[in-house]
Amino acid sequence: MALLAQQVVALSGLTPTYSAAAASTTVTCGERSFLHVKNTNGSSMTVTLTATAKVRGQAAADVVVTVPATTGDKMIGPITADLFASAVDGVSASVTYSSTTSVTVASLVI
Numbered sequence: 001m002a003l004l005a006q007q008v009v010a011l012s013g014l015t016p017t018y019s020a021a022a023a024s025t026t027v028t029c030g031e032r033s034f035l036h037v038k039n040t041n042g043s044s045m046t047v048t049l050t051a052t053a054k055v056r057g058q059a060a061a062d063v064v065v066t067v068p069a070t071t072g073d074k075m076i077g078p079i080t081a082d083l084f085a086s087a088v089d090g091v092s093a094s095v096t097y098s099s100t101t102s103v104t105v106a107s108l109v110i
Contacts (some may be wrong), residue, residue, distance in 0.1 A: 001026045003092060004107035006033065018104035026092040027107045029085050032109045034077030036094065039067040041102035047076060050094040053083045067103075
């Protein structure tokens with residue numbers, strides 16, 4: 001899984017760079033970390049963030065977001081470490097996409 005480069009939103013403005021979605025990626029966790037997903041496909045699709053947290057020994061549910069067809073545009077986050085951080089590195093979250101056709105993504109931090 002490739003780590004999406006995190007882009008910083010600044011007072012001077014940011015024109016985000018979007019990349020084609022891969023079947024699975026990782027993003028950096030943080031209290032101000034977000035994932036922006038655009039879907040221009042004719043069908044809706046889902047984005048799944050894998051939850052790694054446990055409460056009293058019970059696994060937290062993954063977060064699944066539906067992105068509408070054609071002009072779908074979703075900001076997802078914050079992607080916090082307490083809910084999503086990988087057990088391997090402690091700083092990245094796993095993201096999967098039900099479809100990657102005509103889907104672009106950007107990892108943002110505000």
